[in-house]
Amino acid sequence: MSAEGERPLALRGPDFVPLFADAAHVTRFAPSPTGYLHLGHAYAARFAFEAARLSGGRFLLRLEDLDPGRCRPEFAAAILEDLRWLGLFWDGSVVRQSQRSALYRRALARLRALGVLYPCFCTRERVREEIARMGEAPHGPAGELLYPGTCRDLPEAERRARIARGEPHAWRLDVARAGERTGPLAWYDVRAGWVEARPELLGDVVLARKDAPASYHLAVVVDDAAQGVTLVTRGEDLFHATHVHRLLQALLGLPVPIWYHHNLVGDAQGRRMAKRNGALSLRHLRARGIAPEAIWRMLGLGAASPEIRCPGASPS
Numbered sequence: 083m084s085a086e087g088e089r090p091l092a093l094r095g096p097d098f099v100p101l102f103a104d105a106a107h108v109t110r111f112a113p114s115p116t117g118y119l120h121l122g123h124a125y126a127a128r129f130a131f132e133a134a135r136l137s138g139g140r141f142l143l144r145l146e147d148l149d150p151g152r153c154r155p156e157f158a159a160a161i162l163e164d165l166r167w168l169g170l171f172w173d174g175s176v177v178r179q180s181q182r183s184a185l186y187r188r189a190l191a192r193l194r195a196l197g198v199l200y201p202c203f204c205t206r207e208r209v210r211e212e213i214a215r216m217g218e219a220p221h222g223p224a225g226e227l228l229y230p231g232t233c234r235d236l237p238e239a240e241r242r243a244r245i246a247r248g249e250p251h252a253w254r255l256d257v258a259r260a261g262e263r264t265g266p267l268a269w270y271d272v273r274a275g276w277v278e279a280r281p282e283l284l285g286d287v288v289l290a291r292k293d294a295p296a297s298y299h300l301a302v303v304v305d306d307a308a309q310g311v312t313l314v315t316r317g318e319d320l321f322h323a324t325h326v327h328r329l330l331q332a333l334l335g336l337p338v339p340i341w342y343h344h345n346l347v348g349d350a351q352g353r354r355m356a357k358r359n360g361a362l363s364l365r366h367l368r369a370r371g372i373a374p375e376a377i378w379r380m381l382g383l384g385a386a387s388p389e390i391r392c393p394g395a396s397p398s
């Protein structure tokens with residue numbers, strides 16, 4: 083085992099598993115099988131696992147495999163194997179989003195009935211042109227360009243005609259109308275405290291496309307509710323997505339969890355870890371003879387303690 087392999091990685095500030103007097107957290111780890119798990123995933127999974135185990139709750143596993151172009155069965159199989167290797171055993175069966183289209187379609191129909199969705203016929207080029215024409219484009223919290231609202235006020239007759247013609251379209255959330263329906267909302271993040279919901283920061287997000295029954299935002303909200311997740315743990319890069327998720331929960335009448343947006347693991351240079359950092363994939367490290375305990379040390383964590391094993395898992 084090389085010393086280099088065990089170098090601690092960059093984490094900004096400590097994360098603490100939240101424990102409350104009478105809350106057994108139901109958490110989940112929800113990776114996309116578009117590549118192999120890396121150290122950042124190991125950190126996220128371990129955090130969700132411990133929050134569940136230490137509070138006497140449940141740790142669930144969900145594969146976010148809605149993108150048939152990028153998801154592959156061999157990556158899905160590798161995720162399960164890597165988690166078992168790490169000792170992060172999950173409760174119940176694995177939920178796969180690709181098998182839940184009916185659930186998302188129902189949610190989408192409900193939102194459409196509320197009058198808070200509209201069809202968007204824009205291609206990517208069309209959005210770019212519109213933004214260029216506007217001169218000053220609206221930006222999201224991460225500096226990303228926001229949808230300029232081109233299709234928001236199309237006449238109803240035109241919408242119907244274009245859909246009837248079979249023109250490809252996505253469904254977008256009319257954030258302003260949705261907000262009028264729900265009134266002000268807030269959500270609770272364990273690190274940040276109470277946060278006023280500001281879904282307008284992300285603009286009119288897409289909730290479904292012709293080739294995808296649900297976008298990330300819709301699928302996450304529907305599944306977390308269906309799986310009874312009470313504590314949503316995920317990286318702080320998704321902090322602002324929560325504004326939209328809280329709005330969708332209010333519109334769909336779903337239970338509201340609490341959130342913990344944890345640190346992101348950086349590579350040795352402090353850059354955010356991505357699936358393209360193959361050298362930091364758990365597979366690669368394991369092939370080099372690095373044990374799970376060393377993985378935890380690299381992440382600045384102690385070994386997973388035996389008393390927080392899944393009750394169903396066989397003792398080693």
Ligand SMILES: [Zn+2]
Pocket residue numbers: 201202203204231232233234
């Ligand atoms: Zn549009």
